[in-house]
Amino acid sequence: MHKPTIIGLLLAALSMPHLSAAQATDIRQLASSPRWLTTKVYIDGAPETDVKAKYPGVVGISTWDPERNRYEFFYTDTGESKYNNGGGGxxxxxGDQKQHVLVPDMGPTKTIVRRLETLNDREFTYSREVPRDMIETNPPVRIHVVHAPYTGTVQTRSAITQQDKE
Known part of the structure; x- marks a missing residue:
């Protein structure tokens, strides 16, 4: 991990309120399923309209390891990791359970802050602002990304696990 990333994580951790046992339990809901699948994406104020096709970059299978604070994203069709393009870290x-912060190991994005909307053993939903239809010149919209435990047959192959072994 790069030195600026480590320093950033340490500063962020120091500025967070102390986690209570209940809060730590809430965070562990991410581990209640070994894998999560994006089931719906909608624009703020229009939950009845699924726009997953317009936001493919946020759609996939994901794994979360609260013990190591590690995540990894995968393509839904092949199970291949998105790690090399910022899809892992x-x-x-x-501490207030309102923000879910990602710090990718590599890729063009350094930190992604997402508003935590729902987190339990049946649903993980976050929202964040992105350009409409993920076209940089479009105005920003807030999208909500809904996940459910993944029960399909696509096998995921972790690039993080492979990297840890080397």
């Missing part, structure tokens, strides 16, 4: 949930 460290994460934390702020």
């Amino acid at each position: 460290y994460f934390f949930v702020t």
Whole structure:
């Protein structure tokens, strides 16, 4: 991990309120399923309209390891990791349980802050602002990304696990 990333994580951790046992339990809901699948994406105020096709970059299978604060994203059709394009790294949930922060190990994005909407053993939903239809010149919209435990047959192959072994 790069030195600026480590320093950033340490500063963020120091500025967070202390986690209570109940909050730590809430965070562990991410581990209640070994894998999560994006089931719906909608624009703020229009939950009845699924726009997953317009936001493929946020759609996939994901794994969360609260013990190591590690995440990894995978393509839903092949199970291949998105790790080399910013789809894996460290994460934390702020002490107030309102923000879910991703710090990718590599790729063009350094930190992604997402508003935590729902987190339990049946649903993980976050929201964040992105350009409409993920076209950089479009105005921003807040999208909500809904996940459910993944029970399909696509096998995921972790690039993080492979990297840890080397």
